[in-house]
Amino acid sequence: MNYHFKNILAIIPKHGKYEVRKTNVYVTDDIISGIDTPPENFKADRVFEGENKLLSTGLINAHNHAYMSVFRNSADDVIFEEWLFKKILPKEDMLDDEDIYWGTQLSCLEMLKSGTTTFLDMHITKNVVPRAVTDAGMRAVISKGIVGEGRAEYGMKRLSDAKEEMENFRDDPLLTFMFGPHAIYTCDGEYLKIVSEEAKKMGLPIHIHLDESPVEHKEALEKYGKTPTEYLESLGVFENKTICAHCVQLTDSDIDIFAKYNVNVGANPVSNLKLANGIAPIKKMLDKNVNVAIGTDGPGSNNGQNMFREMNFNALIHKGVNHDPVAVSASDTYKCATVNGAKALDVANCGELKIGNKADLFVMDIHQPQFYPRTDLLAALCYSARGTEIETVLVDGKILIDKGEPTTLDTEKIYYYTAKTAEKIHGKN
Ligand SMILES: [Zn+2]
Numbered sequence: 241m242n243y244h245f246k247n248i249l250a251i252i253p254k255h256g257k258y259e260v261r262k263t264n265v266y267v268t269d270d271i272i273s274g275i276d277t278p279p280e281n282f283k284a285d286r287v288f289e290g291e292n293k294l295l296s297t298g299l300i301n302a303h304n305h306a307y308m309s310v311f312r313n314s315a316d317d318v319i320f321e322e323w324l325f326k327k328i329l330p331k332e333d334m335l336d337d338e339d340i341y342w343g344t345q346l347s348c349l350e351m352l353k354s355g356t357t358t359f360l361d362m363h364i365t366k367n368v369v370p371r372a373v374t375d376a377g378m379r380a381v382i383s384k385g386i387v388g389e390g391r392a393e394y395g396m397k398r399l400s401d402a403k404e405e406m407e408n409f410r411d412d413p414l415l416t417f418m419f420g421p422h423a424i425y426t427c428d429g430e431y432l433k434i435v436s437e438e439a440k441k442m443g444l445p446i447h448i449h450l451d452e453s454p455v456e457h458k459e460a461l462e463k464y465g466k467t468p469t470e471y472l473e474s475l476g477v478f479e480n481k482t483i484c485a486h487c488v489q490l491t492d493s494d495i496d497i498f499a500k501y502n503v504n505v506g507a508n509p510v511s512n513l514k515l516a517n518g519i520a521p522i523k524k525m526l527d528k529n530v531n532v533a534i535g536t537d538g539p540g541s542n543n544g545q546n547m548f549r550e551m552n553f554n555a556l557i558h559k560g561v562n563h564d565p566v567a568v569s570a571s572d573t574y575k576c577a578t579v580n581g582a583k584a585l586d587v588a589n590c591g592e593l594k595i596g597n598k599a600d601l602f603v604m605d606i607h608q609p610q611f612y613p614r615t616d617l618l619a620a621l622c623y624s625a626r627g628t629e630i631e632t633v634l635v636d637g638k639i640l641i642d643k644g645e646p647t648t649l650d651t652e653k654i655y656y657y658t659a660k661t662a663e664k665i666h667g668k669n
Pocket residue numbers: 303304305449485537538
């Protein structure tokens with residue numbers, strides 16, 4: 241289908257920055273085919289009137305566990321180790337494929353309704369998450385979370401399950417894959433090397449949690465005499481394209497290692513605040529040209545899947561901790577949530593509203609109090625917007641949210657099944 245976004249305010253990249261200007265944007269099938277002027281012989285199947293609307297490239301959530309929406313608001317105000325080992329992991333064992341399917345769809349619904357078009361996921365059950373995402377029509381990078389010790393059977397089985405899942409969905413045009421060794425405290429060195437070698441062989445990136453909590457940092461120093469980053473470097477993991485989630489406790493020399501190997505960061509400001517793990521040194525990373533993307537992390541440690549909230553926190557907290565009001569600007573944050581995410585997730589032709597890129601877009605209604613008076617709309621997006629103003633979302637040129645409602649997802653069914661799961665794992669409310 242061909243779409244014309246008519247006389248609309250659009251966020252367009254210009255010389256490494258952005259300009260917001262009134263223009264016309266044309267979509268032909270899955271591609272942005274024209275800005276300002278239509279491509280030759282263009283005929284729109286539908287025209288979107290741009291009066292009081294803002295058009296942007298879709299947001300990219302750079303670290304998530306979508307199925308964990310079933311843990312939302314069930315494990316709050318506890319310390320990280322208690323949260324993970326007592327509240328989350330035991331209940332995770334109670335989830336079956338159906339629970340994970342609907343939990344993932346609930347996250348897809350929340351992400352789409354708040355303008356996210358692509359996300360990077362780490363999950364636990366073979367085949368279910370990719371199926372749920374494909375049914376939603378979203379773009380995603382999937383990594384089955386794996387843990388192991390050396391060549392012990394359970395770890396090798398998880399690795400072969402991950403490869404099998406990749407094989408099963410290799411023809412899906414909206415899905416790509418990464419290897420997802422969970423963390424250095426759930427995978428030993430030998431296992432990380434095995435996974436890393438496998439990733440190299442298949443030319444796939446690595447997605448891992450790194451240096452999230454002070455305990456992880458301290459234990460690595462005690463056990464290996466190295467920071468978690470130095471430890472992964474010593475194992476050769478960074479010879480692969482890598483995205484590390486969290487990176488809260490990174491030292492200055494760790495950031496140099498990230499810069500040296502072009503390691504990507506999937507920062508999770510809200511989750512890190514929630515679990516009191518601290519605030520990642522994003523300003524230092526950006527100053528050293530490390531590619532920083534942002535994500536929500538799973539709804540078990542964030543409670544929401546809304547990238548506008550993530551952008552808001554990201555733009556504010558680094559000013560506060562650095563005592564520097566220009567530390568991470570609205571423009572820097574928008575970049576983290578879009579083009580840096582595309583780079584970190586290795587998804588081609590995404591993350592910017594430009595001709596030839598994929599038609600992953602959202603339209604927002606800006607005829608609302610938080611956008612008046614209309615001055616700097618990029619600032620409004622980071623500091624004033626809530627995400628609830630989204631009206632239309634396209635992924636790969638297909639309309640997935642139309643007038644605020646999903647076209648591929650069954651809202652009531654999702655609410656019904658996730659409520660059933662919640663009752664099973666948390667008891668009756
Ligand atoms: Zn995570």
